[in-house]
Structure formats: C-alpha cells, structure tokens
Amino acid sequence: MANAYLQGVEISASQFLDIFHHYDNDGNGYIEGKELESFIKELQQARKQAGLELTDKMRAFVEEFQTNADAKIGIIELVQILPTEENFLLFFRQQLKSCTEFMQNFLKDLLQKAKKPYDEKKLDEYTHTTLKVFDSNHDGKLCLAEMARLLPDEENFLLKFQNVKMARKEFNKIFELYDQDENGYMDENELDALLKDLCEKNKKVLEVSKISTYKTAIMALSDGGKLYRTELALVLCAEDISAPASL
Numbered sequence: 001m002a003n004a005y006l007q008g009v010e011i012s013a014s015q016f017l018d019i020f021h022h023y024d025n026d027g028n029g030y031i032e033g034k035e036l037e038s039f040i041k042e043l044q045q046a047r048k049q050a051g052l053e054l055t056d057k058m059r060a061f062v063e064e065f066q067t068n069a070d071a072k073i074g075i076i077e078l079v080q081i082l083p084t085e086e087n088f089l090l091f092f093r094q095q096l097k098s099c100t101e102f103m104q105n106f107l108k109d110l111l112q113k114a115k116k117p118y119d120e121k122k123l124d125e126y127t128h129t130t131l132k133v134f135d136s137n138h139d140g141k142l143c144l145a146e147m148a149r150l151l152p153d154e155e156n157f158l159l160k161f162q163n164v165k166m167a168r169k170e171f172n173k174i175f176e177l178y179d180q181d182e183n184g185y186m187d188e189n190e191l192d193a194l195l196k197d198l199c200e201k202n203k204k205v206l207e208v209s210k211i212s213t214y215k216t217a218i219m220a221l222s223d224g225g226k227l228y229r230t231e232l233a234l235v236l237c238a239e240d241i242s243a244p245a246s247l
Helices: 002-006 013-023 034-049 056-067 075-081 086-092 100-113 120-134 144-150 157-162 168-178 188-201 208-219 229-236
Strands: 030-032 072-074
Touching: 002 013, 002 034, 013 034, 013 075, 013 120, 030 034, 034 056, 034 072, 056 075, 072 075, 168 188, 168 229, 188 208
Parallel strands: none
Antiparallel strands: 030 072
C-alpha cells in the first residue's frame, strides 16, 4: 500500500500517515537505518513505476543519505520531501495548540488567510491525522513534549531535555537550590547557572555551546522574565507538578 501511495502525484494526509508508520517500524518517531534504506529504495522504485522523476527535494535527500550513513528523518522532514497536499503541508508548518477544537478553528483561519480552498471533511482529516501522529498518550491533546516533535532535530531543544527530565521530588529540590534569592521564580542569571550545571552533567545530550539558545527558548515560557516553577517544570519535570503527589 505504501508503495502505491509513493507513486502519487499528490499524497493525502491519511496516506502520508500510513507511509510514515509503514517505514517507522520500531515506532520511535524516526525513519532510520534499515528503515531509511528501504524507504529510499522503494521511493525511487515507486517514482520510476509511475513515470515520475524524483523532485529536487527528494534528490537532495537521497544524495545526503548516500554521504551520511547515520542519516535519519522525522515526520516534519518527511512532509517537506513527499508531494503532500498543499493545505496539509501548510498546516504542518504551524505550531499546533492543545485540543482538537482549537486546532480546527486555527486551521480554518489559517487557510482562509492563505486563500486556500478547503472543506470540513478535509479539515477533520488534517486534524485527526495530526493528533494520531503526535498524541503519544492518546488523550486527544498535544502537550508541550508531544508538540516538540513538530520541530526539526536541529531546532528541537525540547527533545534534548526529554532525556534529562527529573522526578517531581528531584525537580523541586533543584528549583529551590537555584532560586537563590528564594523569591519563587528564576531570573535569567539563575537559569543560566542551572543550565551550565545540567550541560556539564549531561554532556552526551546537552551542548554547552548552546546554553544561550536553551536559555532564550526556556525564558520564552516565563512571565515577563520571571520563570516560575510550573513553567520550568514543562521542560525539566517528568511529572505533572499540578497533580496531587502520589503517596
């Protein structure tokens, strides 16, 4: 089925999802290694069978893979390569919000402003497909961690911090330690000190050279330069600190 979809001049949202899941055999959110080898081989075969040349983006990716054995592709990169419906591509390029109803209204406004034709059936398809792709806990919403998967790897600091998240108890101790003036929030200097120590402790995951980038992105969650516990927890705590603590 995936091979037949790859032969299409234009791929629908649901077909795109089927293609991604077909090649992402281990379900880790990336097509890589043998998965990627199979994808590229079958993409070339499918285009040839359909009498179509590889697009410039397809050709550029194939060439990159041939020179980089460690290459991998996430869902955002794939949607840029395959001949996806224009409206679906436009939808994917936007930052999604948390619930289905909001996403539908957001997409309606987006498509209207871009003067792109759409109908309610397609709108539902785009919304439900996006939720299926990114809603890993199947609660019908996209949390910050799930939305992080929308960003390409090179821009995705949130995915890096997924690997250093802490339990609530440890997070609270860390917050109190680095909130040096005990005013209930961190300023840029306090966050900078925390990030330096985190990078030093997690060198395999976090890059010291990108502390400024991490700090800017995290402070964007703050309230006028005041980074409260709940905001920092979105990035560093593995638990919902607003929920009652388990006994």
